[in-house]
Amino acid sequence: MQHRIPNVGKGGGPRRQWKMVAVVAGLALLAGCSEQQSEATRFMSGPEAAVGAVLSGELTTASPINLNDGARYSPHWVCPGEANDVVTSYVLDAAFPGVLTAFDKEGGFLGVVEGAVDTPLSLLVGADHKSCTLIVVSGSSATSFGPYRLVPQAHASAEPLALDESLIGSLGEDGKASHVMTLEQAGRLDLSLSSGGALALTVRGEGREERVQACSDGEQRLEAYLEPGDYRVEVATAAIGNALAATSGCGDETLVLGNAYRLTASVDDLASGMRNEGPLRGGDSITGVLESGAHNRYRLDINEPSEVSIELSSAHFDALLSLEGEGQSFSNDDGGGGINGTDALLETVLLPGRYDIEVTAYGAAGGDYGLEMHSSPFEGELRNSGELALGESLVGVLDGSGPNSYRLTLEETTGIRVVLGSSSFDAVLRLHGNGVDISDDDSGGNLDALLSAVLEPGSYTLEAQSYSGAGAYRLEVVGDAIEEELRNGGEIGVGDAVVGSVSPGGTLDYELVLEEAATIVIEATSPTADTILSLSGNGVEIENDDADGLGLGSRIIQHLEAGRYGVGIRTWGIESDIGVVRLEVRG
The missing domain is CATH 2.60.120.380 (Jelly Rolls)
Structure with a gap:
């Protein structure tokens, strides 16, 4: 007569062909008689050992053959020992990819695990497992040979669950167990549970409760994003009325008998990978x-x-x-x-x-x-209001509720340049006070705002605004006292230097008065605009743009007879309300 040792997939259905073991019906047990079971009740003979003893053997050409795939196998009866109040784990140490299969005394299938050389298989025997069990060690193929050992280790109940370490425990008489787990930092928890049956796995703490489905072979995995804090991991027998739906394909390398289980927890720091929360x-x-x-x-x-x-x-x-x-x-x-x-x-x-x-x-x-x-x-100064001084640079934050306002006080006539820049929003800058009210949107480039103006002594308000969006910005104010006369027109002569303010599309018109013939140099420069300089009168019509050495400034060098001439300045590229232009005449 032949009995077959089934190899059942993790989801409870067949995953590979059945492993067959040849056995003679009614064969008397030669390995001795257990106090718990008589020889006549066992369906297969094999050496017997108490739980906690080393199981060893060797697969050779003389070992029994699985008639289905030709793999060799070796059976062991494992029976409760005298002191059986702890969970015992076994790890298969073998030179071949092994398979562990468990049967009860009548040949009923209890479970199976299959591994690789670099993936050791393990067996857990719970303290409540009171009957002898047949553990069959087999190779994964007909070419699997060599010695093996199932090395045992006893485990007392462990209360805390430490990260990156396996905890082996057993359910209490009420079918429940729990363990404290502490997370020092937020992360993605990966919690796995291996058991001999469908158990409910729950994590509670810090206002969260996470549960997972039970796989039909008892292997479960829970993944959740958790805050730092103390949590309780609860394991319990799933009540029939409240049992979680079983799923297949969880995968595991542990065969579990009785109320034992293995818990393993790890936390990913979440710096990379895929996640939606x-x-x-x-x-x-x-x-x-x-x-x-x-x-x-x-x-x-x-x-x-x-x-x-x-x-x-x-x-x-x-x-x-x-x-x-x-x-x-x-x-x-x-x-x-x-x-x-x-x-x-x-x-x-x-x-x-x-x-x-x-x-x-x-x-x-x-x-x-x-x-x-x-x-x-952030190492700078974060300021959303207050006094602002020339030469100062600060960082502020617009929160979308309105502009941030600053107070600028000038003691003397000053040419100022104000820049409001942000990568988070379209910056708008407004300056008002002392009869002045000017603003700018995008003159600074990249949606930054820029204001350039000549201001009389007094107090002014600067407003950092947004055309759309909100966020952090940098505000810079620079300026120099204006020593030249502030004038947008009128008479000028050789040796004069004046400063004027011009609006987009506007011009500055001056009258040059020469008492005697001379070769003169006229220059118009601006920190914010491209100046175009013109000279006309007494038969002269000259214009210049972008003179050598002046960047976007302009220069005219001309011999002129005595008389009156018109000097005009217009600008190109001013997008703000006012541009500052310096005009100088030299002989």
């Missing part, structure tokens, strides 16, 4: 998948004032990125550029606190995306 930290570079019309949310914790850059890129949709928290709300659509010009970029300075990051798409599109974050301590 969880914490976001400096240096993270992750990928995700956005479902059509959905929103993926991440969490950002800031412990100190920090400069933060977050970029969302995708080749599949027009990226929208938003940040909210601590009274601030920022968003960006196409600031990141990218292949299609539709990536999103947020660059700002954040104060300590918790922020929510939302990834979404313009329209109903979706698909894969990349999300990168970089942060560094």
Whole structure:
């Protein structure tokens, strides 16, 4: 008579062909008689050992053959010992890829695991396992030969569950067990449970509760994004009425008998890989998948004032990125550029606190995306209002609630240059006071704002505004006292130097008076505009743009007879309200 040792897949169904073992019916046991079972009740003969003893043997050409695939096998009866109040684990030490199969005394199939040379198989025997069990060691193919040992180790109940270490335990009489687990930092928890039957696996703590489905062979995996804190991992027999649905294909290398189980926990720091939620930290570079019309949310914790850059890129949709928290709300659509010009970029300075990051798409599109974050301590001065001095540069944050205002006080006539720059929003700059009210949007390039003006002594208000968007900005104010006369027209002569202010499309008109013939040099320069200089009168008509050595300034050198001449200055490229021009006449 032949009995077959089945090899059943992890999901409870066949995964490979049945392993067959030739056995003679009614063969008397030669290995002795167990106190728990008589020889006559066992369906196969084999050496017997108590739980906790080493099981050893060798697969040779003389070993019994599995008639199905030709692999050799060796049986062992494992029976309860005198002291059986702990969980015992066995690890297969073999020179060949092995298979471990378990049967009860009548030949009923209890379980099977199959491994590779570099993946040791293990066996767990619970304290409640009171009957003798046949453990069959076989090779994975007809070419598997060599010695083997099943090395035992006893395990007492261990309360804490440490990361990156296996915990072996057993259920209590009530069918439950629990372990404390501590996470020092936020991360993605990967928790695996190997057991001999469908158990409920639950993680509770820090306001969270996570559960997983039970695989039909008892192997379970739980993945969840958890905050730092203390958690309790609970293992319990799944009640029939509340049993979690079984799933297949979980995979494991552990054969479990009785109420024993193995728990293993690890935490990924989440700096890379694919995930659609969880914490976001400096240096993270992750990928995700956005479902059509959905929103993926991440969490950002800031412990100190920090400069933060977050970029969302995708080749599949027009990226929208938003940040909210601590009274601030920022968003960006196409600031990141990218292949299609539709990536999103947020660059700002954040104060300590918790922020929510939302990834979404313009329209109903979706698909894969990349999300990168970089942060560094903010070492400058963060100021959203107050006094502003010449030569000062500061960083502020617009939160979308309105402009940030600063006070600028001048003691003397001064030519100033104010720049408001941001990579997060379209900057708008306004200056008003003392009868002056000027503003600018994009004169600084890249959506930055630039104002250049000559101001009389007095007090002025500078407003940092946004045409669209919000976030961090840098505000710089520079200026020099104007020693020249401030004049937008009138008579000038050799040796005079004046400063005028010109609006876009406007001109400055002066009258040059010469008492005697002379060769003169006239120069018009500006820090913000391309000047075009003209000279006319007494038969002279000359114009110059971009003179050598003056950049965008202009120069006319001409011998002139005594008389009166018109000197005109117009500008090219002024987008702000006022440009400052210096005019000098030399002999």
